[in-house]
Amino acid sequence: GQQVMQIPQYQHVQEGEDFTTYCNSSTTLSNIQWYKQRPGGHPVFLIQLVKSGEVKKQKRLTFQFGEAKKNSSLHITATQTTDVGTYFCPVPHGSSNTGKLIFGQGTTLQVKP
């Protein structure tokens, strides 16, 4: 079935270092979303990418959608302790309009101050 793989599963960085997580789908996607879940918290929507090759920025966060619309990346410049959490890139379930999302394991980021 449809899957989304994220790498790495865990990443430890020193505060101030950059961080990148990658998302790969087995199928071409209509869109891809990114969510952040703080430790002990719930996932919070960050952004949705729709267009091939799209790049969007939110302050220190840069999101990219691959040209083939099968992969995506999230890059954080100069990490801060507030960036700690798990980042998910769920993809739409098939072609249905149910709003169902398929979540992978996510990438858990730890930042050492």
Add this chain to the structure above:
Amino acid sequence: DGGITQSPKYLFRKEGQNVTLSCEQNLNHDAMYWYRQDPGQGLRLIYYSQIVNDFQKGDIAEGYSVSREKKESFPLTVTSAQKNPTAFYLCASSMILTSGGMRQFFGPGTRLTVL
């Protein structure tokens, strides 16, 4: 995300007991979802509902039941048939984005421990 409440935050139950988790939203969203999250894992879909009085099984529905009698409410019952119920349960609702796709709003979650 504001607008979705789940109660209680922590819940302890004895093995063999059914337990119902509450989920209420005031966002006027039609679609609602229940997920289960285990430590270090992603979210797995239990049930979802696109409209009142209708719901469908997700990927791991066995041992769970839901109802959708009101638009605002989507309670989840964890039955004694669920073999490993201890987990973090998240409720969500969704809205259509102007660019297409549906963004999900999550409640704060209920952490269920079965002793």
